Amino acid sequence: MGDSSETKTAGNGRPEISVIIPVYNEQETLDALMERLISVLDAFGEPFELLFVDDGSSDKSLQMLRDFHLADARIKCLSLSRNFGHQVAVSCGLDHAAGNAVIVMDGDLQDPPEILPDLVRKWREGFDVVYAVRQQRKENVLKRAAYASFYWLLHRVSYLDIPLDSGDFSLMDRRVVDLLSQMPERNRFVRGLRTWVGLKQTPFTYERSARFAGESKYGLTKLMRLAFDGLVSYSFVPLRLVSNLGMLVSLSALGYMGYLIVDRFIGGRGTIEGWTSTVVILLFIGGVQLLSLGIIGEYIGRIFDEVKQRPQYVVGERIGLESEERSQ
Ligand code: UDP
Ligand code: MG
Secondary structure, three states, rough: OOOOOOOOOOOOOOOOOOEEEEEEEOHHHHHHHHHHHHHOOOOOOEEEEEEEEEEOOOOOOOHHHHHHHOOOOOOEEEEEOOOOHHHHHHHHHHHHHOOOEEEEEOOOOOHHHHHHHHHHHHHHOOEEEEEEEEOOOOHHHHHHHHHHHHHHHHHOOOOOOOOOEEEEEEEEEEHHHHHHHHOOOOOHHHHHHHHHHOEEEEEEEEEOOOOHHHHHHOOHHHHHHHHHHHHHHHHOOHHHHHHHHHHHHOOOOHHHHHHHHHHHHHOOOOOOHHHHHHHHHHHHHHHHHHHHHHHHHHHHHHHHHHOOOOOOOEEEEEEEEOOOOOOO
């Protein structure tokens, strides 16, 4: 919440607002992004820091960020040792942000910097999470349809009420950020974790622009992984589906068995007939078993990932941040 009096002031003072921006090969947008961000935030007049997380970019992004820091010390950067993925980059930013309010936004200008003051104002009203909800997507029909069906499915199956059409673009109170940083899970789906926290959350509607430049870094496979992460991490429905399917197949098998036995003794027919039905049943059950194993495997894979207890990311270079970790 807006009151910062009890929060400890670290060294040269805690900025009121941190803005976390994951960056993966965004050299074409960084200049424009920086210009818009700085002019909006300077006009707003609150002390702030811009915390970029370079997610193993292979273009000039990192060099540009170094230069930005030299020109303005409020611009900081953590460079990950390789590409860890958007969600992990955001988590890394959350672990290192110092502000009392922490904003997460994309680096491709799809999230307009101009609404940041509005998010902060909402936070001052006493909300712990202000999540931006896009009114309209400016993307091609296929991608829009994919997103729509994903959010619909997630909404139907998830045990959490993850708000429709909200991405990671949001403002979180320090309290929420600390909670997120303490969550040890490796398969991060930040908007899910954010919803899980609860507290006082409110939407803020805005219009999502098209990407400023460059290509979306989410190809179809990456997007499907994210969707799967969302589904498997916040729902037991796939597992329940498997057991229901197993039940259904066993019941029909039992019924068919009864029919065969009755047919054998009352109808007096032999068992040689029925090769087709045998094969069909065999294939069907085989298919169901493989599918079920696959779904269970998804959960086991995640368990395996979690028990390894590897760090989520490796920071290769810190630009403008002290070397020792903030005590958690
Ligand atoms: N991003 C990242 N690591 C990745 C992929 C993307 O840090 O592996 C960043 C990217 O630079 C951008 C944000 O995450 O700032 C959102 O990515 P993108 O615009 O490609 O996703 P979309 O808007 O298409 O969902
Ligand atoms: Mg984008």
